[in-house]
Amino acid sequence: MPELPEVETIVRGLRSKLECNRFIEVEVYNENTIKNPKCIKEFKERIEGKKIREVKRRGKYILLILEDLAHVIIHLRMTGQLIYSEDQLNFSHLCLSAKLSKGYLYFNDIRKFGTISLLPKDDLAKEKGFWTLGVEPLEESFGIEYLKSKLDTGRPIKSLLLDQRVLAGLGNIYVDESLFLAGISPSKPAKTLSDEEISKLVSAIKFVLTKGIENKGTSFSDFVDSYGDKGTNQNFLQVYGRGGEKCKVCGNVLAKDKIAGRTTVFCLYCQK
DNA sequence: CTTTAGACCTGCTAGC
DNA sequence: TGCTAGCAGGTCTAAA
Known part of the structure; x- marks a missing residue:
């Protein structure tokens, strides 16, 4: 969780x-x-x-x-x-x-x-x-330059973002949300990202994590904070857990697929 | 280097 | 109502 x-x-x-x-x-x-x-x-x-x-x-x-x-x-x-x-x-x-x-x-x-x-x-x-943890995505050490230095591989971008040796702390929810916000397909090979996409992705990751913290986490089922209270970020998710439902941006049905061994939800029209 | 399946556990839900 | 298969926020290992 x-x-x-x-x-x-x-x-x-x-x-x-x-x-x-x-x-x-x-x-x-x-x-x-x-x-x-x-x-x-x-x-x-x-x-x-x-x-x-x-x-x-x-x-x-x-x-x-x-x-x-x-x-x-x-x-x-x-x-x-x-x-x-x-x-x-x-x-x-x-x-x-x-x-x-x-x-x-x-x-x-x-x-x-x-x-x-x-x-x-x-x-x-x-x-x-x-x-062996990689950099903290909310710290300054994570930026366009750092991400670019890790992209020289044919692995799908989602697989790279889930790799804790590259970025410390992203998981299935926030990776899917970040890629949606950046308009990038989760299966896109890392080395094919354009400069503009890299820049958008860095911003999207920082945004999605910052909002997640502001909302005190995503409580899909079990998550509670140190006092036993639920977070509210589940109310703001764009794609995670919404496979088969309508994209909140374009209205098309969200796709659900297995990428990097994990259930992945994305929009075929908004994410290229 | 890379991906994938299986392992670790329990509970919930969809479907029959 | 009741059973079962499949799935879940993660990571590690072995095998292909």
């Missing part, structure tokens, strides 16, 4: 609650959630008692940086939820709970794909997906 705007929404909600808070006691209910260290006992020993110094987002990862600079690296995958509460709560798919010096932190995950790693700051390369 969560792409960059959803993860950013969660992080913004957690920041004031977690920074300077402290892990008192951690319970793990699903051992597979903990990737590193492999041993749950060791995980608990290394996190309990530690103060949280900083809460950050990088791509779709949530980072809790502890006082000893060790990183708790959390990935929500499809259905993970990270919820803070002053009071104790119950969840139906709880994977981990933490009693803090003030309040409680819960990791709830229906499909149990989500992962948590705890790594010393010199060992972050062990979390490979995290370590």
Whole structure:
């Protein structure tokens, strides 16, 4: 579920609650959630008692940086939820709970794909997906020049945009939305994009992500922020989840196809 | 280098 | 009403 705007929404909600808070006691209910260290006992020993110094987002990862600079690296995958509460709560798919010096932190995950790693700051390369992330699409380092430097391939542009080593944080929703807004077909080979298309695409990505954050994320089914509230961005989607319905711009029926292994919705007339 | 299928899990929905 | 196939925001691996 969560792409960059959803993860950013969660992080913004957690920041004031977690920074300077402290892990008192951690319970793990699903051992597979903990990737590193492999041993749950060791995980608990290394996190309990530690103060949280900083809460950050990088791509779709949530980072809790502890006082000893060790990183708790959390990935929500499809259905993970990270919820803070002053009071104790119950969840139906709880994977981990933490009693803090003030309040409680819960990791709830229906499909149990989500992962948590705890790594010393010199060992972050062990979390490979995290370590190899590309640039942040909302930062200045992402611009026309950067995108152009990555386009020398025959891969479909959608596949490139989903590649976290190129751009950190885009997923199926925001890629489809960005390509629609830029008027580019998702299957168009990356190397055939014109300068004008590259420029439009950069703007579209930044716009779509910024709006997603303003709307506090897209809640298609499971996404909730750190307080358990839904976002509103689903009300503004142009193409995602609308296959077979009418294009909001030209009125033609939106196409649905499998591209880069993912369901892709686009307009044959508006996207070339 | 690239794409694709399968794996990891559970729940929801469309269709019979 | 009830069952089943197919699908879902993600990523990793193995195989072609």
